Amino acid sequence: MNELAVRVHKVSMDFGTGGMAVRDASFDLETGRFLTILGPSGSGKTTLLRMIAGFLRPTSGAITIHGQPVEAVEPHRRAVGMVFQKLALFPHMTAAENVAFPLKMRRFDPRTIPARVERYLDLVRLGGFGGRRIHELSGGQQQRVAIARALVFEPELLLLDEPLAALDRKLREEMQLEFRRIQKELGVTTINVTHDQREALVVSDDIIVMDGGEIQQHAQPVTMYREPANPFVAGFIGVSTFLDGVATAEGMEAEGRAFAGRHIGAIAPGAPVRAAIRAEQILLDPPSGPTLPGTVSDVIFEGERLLYVVSAAGRAFQVYHHDPEGHAPRAIGAPVSLGWAPRDLHIFKSR
Secondary structure (H helix, E strand, O other): OOOEEEEEEEEEEEOOOOOEEEEEEEEEEEOOOEEEEEOOOOOOHHHHHHHHHOOOOOOEEEEEEOOEEHHHOOHHHOOEEEEOOOOOOOOOOEHHHHHHHHHHHOOOOHHHHHHHHHHHHHHOOOOOOOOOEHHHOOHHHHHHHHHHHHHOOOOOEEEEEOOOOOOOHHHHHHHHHHHHHHHHHHOOEEEEEEOOHHHHHHHOOEEEEEEOOEEEEEEOHHHHHHOOOOHHHHHHOOOEEEEEEEEOOOEEEEOOEEEEOEEOOOOOOOOEEEEEEEHHHOEEOOOOOOOEEEEEEEEEEOOOEEEEEEEEOOEEEEEEEEOHHHOOOOOOOOEEEEEOOHHHOEEEEOO
C-alpha cells in the first residue's frame, strides 16, 4: 500500500445559508493516485476542493496532507499546485515568465530557474513557445502553460478546478489525455473537480460522485460504472432509464411483468424498488426472455452508433445500437420490444 497523501475525515461546511454545502465527507487518497470529484452544479465538489487547498476552513472535521493539517502551513508555503478554470495567467508576462513565477516566489536559485522552466514547457509540449505572450497562445496552449506553472515547483499535490470546462469538445478530450499522460509521467498526486462524466472515466484512478453536499460513492472508474451504489450514481454516470416496481426474490416486478436482476443491498420481497438499465445494455427485439413492448419515437445517428428513443411503460427508454451500417434501422412509429440480461438490471430500494 502506498503512503497516504490526503486524508479527509468527517468534513462539513456550513455557509449559514440554509443548507450544508458539504456534509460529513471522508476519504483517503494514496500518493501518486489521480482522483476526480464528480457531480452536478451545487453538489459541493468545488467547496470540498477549496477546503483541501486551504482556501476555506471546514465548519467541522479535519484535512491532512501527508499527515500535516492543511491549516498548519501558510498558503504560500504549501506544496500544492493548482490549475483554475479561469487559469489566472499573467497577461503581461511571457509563457516562460508565467511558469517561472512560482519558482521566484519560493526563492529558488535564480541560476536553476531557466532550465527548470524549459523542462516543464517541454513536458507540456510547449518547447519553443516560452517567449510568447499569453494572448499569442491558443486556448489549449494556455491550458498547458497553467499546468506547467502548477507543476514546475514539484508540488506534493496537484489540484484541478474544472480547468477544461471552457474548451471545445475536441480540445477538451485531447487535454484530458494530456492530463493523464503528464500525471502518469510525474506520478504527482492529483485531485480533479469536474461535471464531465467522460473526463472522470478517462483520466482517473478513483472517482468520487457527490450530490447534495454528500459523497454518494467512491470507487474506481470501472466499478463506478458497472456497479453504481444508488440511483443517483446510475443516472449521473452514463445514460440510464429507470423502472419502478416491487422487489421479488429474483429481481422485480414492473408493468405486470417479472424481471430478473441484481439487488443492490438487502431488499425484502414486496419492497418498493427502482431499477436502472443502461442504454447500451438494452436489446431491441430480443429472441427470448421477458420484454417490454414499445414504440420507436425517435432515431438519432451519432456516427458510430444509433440512439433509439423508445416509448414503453409510460417512459422514454434510450437504447444504443452499435454498427449502424450493418443494421436495418427501425422507423419512427415502428413497434419494438425491449429486453436485457438479468445482470444488467440494477435494482435499488426506493428511498
